[in-house]
Amino acid sequence: MIFYKRLSPFYNLAFFYFVISFLLRIVLFFHPITQSSFTLLESLKIFSLGLISDFFVFVLMSVFLWLYLVFISNIKYDKPYGYIILASFVALFLYIASGKSIFDEYGGALPRIVLIFLGIKTALFALFLYSPKWRDKIRFWMFAFVVFLYVVVILQNGLSEYFFWNEFGVKYNFIAVNYLIYTNEVIGNIMQSYPVIPLFSALFLGSGIVTYFILKRSANFIKEIPNLNEKIKFSALYAVLFVISLVAIPMFAKTENSKNVFVNELQSNGLYKFYLAFENNKLDYLKFYKTLPNRQSFANLREQFPGISGENTIRSITEDSLENHKNVVLITIESYSADFMKSYGNKQNITPFLDSLAQKSLQFTNLYAAGNRTVRGLEAVTLCLPPTAGESVVKRDDNKNKFSTGAVFKQKGYNVKFMYGGDAFFDNMQDFYSGNGYDIIDKSSFSPEEITFSNVWGVCDEDMYNKAIKVMNAEAKENKPFFNHIMTVSNHRPFTYPNNKIDIPGDIKSREGGVKYTDFALRRFFEMASKQPWFQNTVFVIVADHCASSAGKTQLPLDKYRIPAFIYTPNKKPSQYNQLMSQIDLMPTLFGLLHFDYESKFFGQDVFKTDYKPRAFIATYQDLGLIKDNVLTILSPKQVVKQYTLKVRPTEGVAPEFQILYDEIPLKAERTDLVNDAISFYQSASYLLKEKRYQFEGLKAKNKKLYANIR
Known part of the structure; x- marks a missing residue:
């Protein structure tokens, strides 16, 4: 042949x-x-x-x-080779079946997999050997x-x-x-x-x-x-x-x-x-990215954080007013892009409640998500640090006892919980939040009668909010303030939700329906919460975890990171903050509004402080971006640096503070100062995590018992 x-x-x-x-x-x-x-x-x-x-x-x-x-081949079935080979297969099968083979040292399913494979191989060889006419x-x-x-x-x-x-x-x-x-x-x-x-x-x-x-x-x-x-x-x-x-x-x-x-x-x-x-799921910044000497990196940070010294971000946050220990409810909304909202140019009327709530809240109109995955959003509002290269801290092995928003609330005597309508095992949320002092409320905490609708991601948002109301009513009786972080699930593919709630059926599986139902469920939550005795003494923080899509023509398309964010305080006069800011700044800003005194390691800042210099962080798992001075600087593996001037592409009928579309024009001459800023932020954050200097116990806490409570 x-x-x-x-x-x-x-x-x-x-x-x-x-x-x-x-x-x-x-x-x-x-x-x-x-x-x-x-x-x-x-x-x-x-x-x-x-x-x-x-x-x-x-x-x-x-x-x-x-x-x-x-x-x-057929030769291997000839005598005596065939019988020798079959005997060898049988002996090997018995050896593995004994439970004392080398594969058993690895544990798990490996011994069973090898045994099944070898059993099939032995049976087939015997069939070929003894039934040559069927071979x-x-x-x-x-x-x-x-x-x-x-x-x-x-x-x-x-x-x-x-x-x-x-x-x-x-x-x-x-x-x-x-x-x-x-x-x-x-x-x-x-x-x-x-x-x-x-x-x-x-x-x-x-x-x-x-x-x-x-x-x-x-x-x-x-x-x-x-x-x-x-x-x-x-x-x-x-x-x-x-x-x-x-x-x-x-x-x-x-x-x-x-x-x-x-x-x-x-x-x-x-x-x-x-x-x-x-x-490349684990990327060592120092090996793959452009760097500066560590001393210079932290020296550059001092321009952003005047109170720090040495190779850390520790500084004292002090206020000139009495601390206000209001309850705090943080709601991170799944996949909620800014352009879903009317103020950003959407004409579908799919967020009527959030559109109205924005007019009653402190609204942050120019805020960017840190990443394009839920774990990045959770990391941003919990740890308040830039999105470091590779996997989110939430999913890393070393993810416990970090300096977190929960730790600050614990210091102030709050009950601290993380609430999720699905299985908190997903995306390692259970391990991360329990390892950082949060009590967990997830789908496993629900009784059958508390679940009216669920899909693969968990119970619908209405069920989660109903459960949250019950939990908060119980907490309010303990005479302690509470901080509850709620992560929604309904605005996620397959976009299924209970029928007869909104004018888009829940079984047609549309993105618009998922958005509108999420908005509807949020309205129901506020209607229920407003009737509770703790409502007037509670601050509500609403922010998306990330945008609905991350696809774009450029490496880091800005419109795919722009998200809505509000702080609603009952009977508080509404206002807007229009300066550039990051998702990591939201909770430090809240602490400022509550006049908290604390010792901070956060990279996030209170944007109302006079020393705040507007900037935002956006990233994928390997492209790390800094938006500052109308320039996007991107750090990529192999020490690659790219910079783009940002030119707004106006959308007709949208106010200037809500414009989200930008052309990214390659910068002709490098802005070295901005490159160094980007390196300083990302390198120092990576360094502190790697060297375990972003731990809560690293602080000079005034009361060691507080840390014991967190653990």
Whole structure:
């Protein structure tokens, strides 16, 4: 047989993979979320370099196919080899089944997985050995199954990349890695958000049809099993391609260097992007980013924090009025972009309550979320520090006993709770908040009669607010002020909520419906709260955790980080603060309004203080941005620094303080002072976390018993 025909399983599957990748790029190229137009050169780069990258990725993907095919033979079933091999399999199976194998030292599910695999392998080998007349048929169906698995994986990955792009406007990134960890919520979300049965039915049907045609072109490999010489030839060829691919894939990834982020994303291979995200979930700032000497970094911070000294951010916050120990309710709203609100230009009337509440509150009109994930928003309002590279502190192993807003409230004698309508295990919230002195109220705290509606993310917001009212009524009887942090869930895909609550049915799964129901539930909460005896003595802080989408034409599109934020105090005169500020400033500003005296480590500041210099932090898990002096400075791995002048792109009929669209124009001459500011903030925050200097016990607390209470 001609040698190239021996490679038919590889090149037929490769052709199918290239077709799916090409079609996927076409679909994403014209997808509505791809907010960009492309030049001819950019288009050629996307499809040509993308195809080459796909080829090398497929070579690596084929390693399991190669391992399977290279061991297909009849010789191993001849006497006495077959009996020796079978005896070896049986002995190995018994060894692992004994519970004293090397795999048992690793614990978990590994011993069971190995035992099942070896059991199947042993049974199949015995079947092949003792039933030679069935050998060819069984081998053919096993070969068909392997091909079918590859086809399913290729098609399923194409669908996954499409839906991920549909949600985030990028190929796989750090979020996709997180999704593998929290499979229950994510699979449940998929089940409730998409027509899963039709999708998977079509997936398996399509895979079966494709497998049939590939088998017609590749079955000769099974019918005429290659001899040893042929196996050595194609193994040598595969080994060479494998080594070349290991070098070529990262090399081609370096060509993803366009100023247009969509060009880079469309050119990239999703599987390799997933691998990179998995590898880079922990980023050491000092290794990957541009740095300054530590002493200089903290010296620069003293311009922002005049009271600090040495390599820390410790400073005394003092007020000239008596402390006001009002109750505080902090509500972080899931995925709530500023442009959902009427004042920012939305004409759909989907936030009528928040629109009205804004007119009665202290409204922060120019506030930016720290990141584009819930854990970043929680980190921002809880730890009040810039979003450091890699995973959020919430999800890190070293996430306990930090200097937090809860710690400050504990110092002041407050009861401190975190309330979440879902399972607080998700995103490591349980570990983080309990490890920082918060009591946890989550779905597990609800009795069956307290749940009127739930989806995969948890109970609906109304149920959470009903529970919160009960908890706060009980707390009010303890004669202690309370601080309760509520995290909402309803404005999240699949956007399901109780029917007959708003004019958008809860079962049509629309983003607008999720937003409007969230607003409706918030209205109901305030209606209930206003009837409670503790209401007049309570301050309500409402802020989004992040925007609904992070996709944009630029690395850090500003409109995808602009979020609404209010502080509502009953019978307090409404006002606006229009200066630039960060999500990390919200709680320190609240402490200032309550006239708290405390020793602070926060990077967040009271924006009403005279020494506050307007700036904001926005980031992905690896691109770290500082907005200051109308310039966006971005720090990226490999010591890359980019700067853009921000020019407002006015939206007609929207007041100047609510304009959110900006053109990011590359800066012609570097603003070194702003680069150093960005480095100083992010480097010092990373340093303090790494060296465990952002712990609560690091403070010179006046009363050590207070810290004991937090723990």
